[in-house]
Amino acid sequence: MQRMQACKEILAIWSKFDDKPMDTLMKVWWAKQVGGGSQRPVSLIKQHFEQYGVAGNCVDLSLWLIEEFRTAGIEAYGITDDINAERSHIAVIAIDSKGHRYLCDLGDQWIQPIAIDAELINHQGSV
Numbered sequence: 001m002q003r004m005q006a007c008k009e010i011l012a013i014w015s016k017f018d019d020k021p022m023d024t025l026m027k028v029w030w031a032k033q034v035g036g037g038s039q040r041p042v043s044l045i046k047q048h049f050e051q052y053g054v055a056g057n058c059v060d061l062s063l064w065l066i067e068e069f070r071t072a073g074i075e076a077y078g079i080t081d082d083i084n085a086e087r088s089h090i091a092v093i094a095i096d097s098k099g100h101r102y103l104c105d106l107g108d109q110w111i112q113p114i115a116i117d118a119e120l121i122n123h124q125g126s127v
Contacts, residue, residue, distance in 0.1 A: 006102045006113040010094050013068050014104060014113055020055040020064075022107050027057045042067045058107025059083075062090045065106055069094050076104075 006014065026048060030040055040048070040056070042064050049055045055064070062078050069076035075095040082088050091105040094113065102113040 004114045006094075006104075006115065007096050007098075007100070009072070009074060009096055010102050010104070010113055013065070013072055013074065013094075016068060017061065017065065017106055020049060020061065020106070022057060022061055023054045024057050026052065026054045027060065039063075058090050058105075061106035062092050065092050065104060 030048075031038075040060060045056055045060050045064050055061055066076045066078060069092070074097075076092050078090050079093055080088055080090040083090065089107055091103060091107065093116070094102050094104050096102070101116050103116050104113040
């Protein structure tokens with residue numbers, strides 16, 4: 001049996017984003033407001049979500065997710081193939097208290113994070 005589902009500590013943070021769909025409209029709107037493509041800080045992303053009900057693109061969501069993980073004491077970092085490419089994409093790697101890594105991709109609206117360590121994927125029984 002393959003076990004790719006994330007552990008409870010990762011899922012607890014992930015579930016905070018159930019009501020935060022990815023959108024590019026807020027990113028475009030913000031760029032027009034500031035006259036360029038500057039990245040919003042997480043505090044402003046949160047404020048805009050409260051005001052307008054939209055969160056942002058994959059970069060915005062990843063930065064917010066990383067902050068939530070770190071606040072909960074979970075190591076996390078962003079991954080991308082080329083952040084400067086026009087069609088770049090970013091996701092997050094989160095590491096649980098046992099050192100297991102999970103790929104978390106809010107930008108693609110995955111149902112939940114998945115384990116990426118071979119020993120978890122091939123493990124028999126629970127993680």
